[in-house]
Amino acid sequence: MAIGFGAYNYVFYLLLTWLPSYLSAALHIDLLHSFLYTSVPWLFATFTDLIAGLVSDALIQRGWNASRVRKTVLVCGTTFGLGILGAAHAHTAVRALIWISISIGGLAAASPIGWSIPSMIAPRGSVGTVGGIINLSNQLSGIAAPIITGYVVAETKSYSWAFGISAIYLLIGIGSYLFLLGKIEQIAPEPAV
Numbered sequence: 001m002a003i004g005f006g007a008y009n010y011v012f013y014l015l016l017t018w019l020p021s022y023l024s025a026a027l028h029i030d031l032l033h034s035f036l037y038t039s040v041p042w043l044f045a046t047f048t049d050l051i052a053g054l055v056s057d058a059l060i061q062r063g064w065n066a067s068r069v070r071k072t073v074l075v076c077g078t079t080f081g082l083g084i085l086g087a088a089h090a091h092t093a094v095r096a097l098i099w100i101s102i103s104i105g106g107l108a109a110a111s112p113i114g115w116s117i118p119s120m121i122a123p124r125g126s127v128g129t130v131g132g133i134i135n136l137s138n139q140l141s142g143i144a145a146p147i148i149t150g151y152v153v154a155e156t157k158s159y160s161w162a163f164g165i166s167a168i169y170l171l172i173g174i175g176s177y178l179f180l181l182g183k184i185e186q187i188a189p190e191p192a193v
Helices: 002-027 034-061 066-088 093-121 127-156 160-179
Strands: none
Touching (some): 002 034, 002 093, 002 127, 002 160, 034 066, 034 093, 093 127
């Protein structure tokens, strides 16, 4: 969870901090008016966040395997986050916003599931510790994203490499969900010796 959610937060903060500059520098949109373009992906993300939570709950209430539903939403949402690669090669504002909306919308869909998992997997009395570890990974990635992006854009004079780095991190996050997360169920506490 720490690796996967770290990848999520890296892209989240990259877009949160650099989207207006990207639209201005790469697509020549006036910074004063970029807020109109910048708001579209975030409104879409709000919608996908809500829908993913409602659909997940409905499927689980209908008897679907809860662990499989949650893991599928995490993996699929994070996979949609790879839409950031499409934005790296977009030549119009509309195409860039479509790809960015797909990216942040997918990540937002995975978000409610990701935030609920610590309470599901942590041994009794350890939810705060597990949540803190995951949040530490999130915040370190969130701090690193704007810094790394700034250096990469300054060196390459392009956002393609910055978006590519975030896609690599997302692939690592997807792999961690698939191969490291395991079944989403409470871990039994260690017996006292």
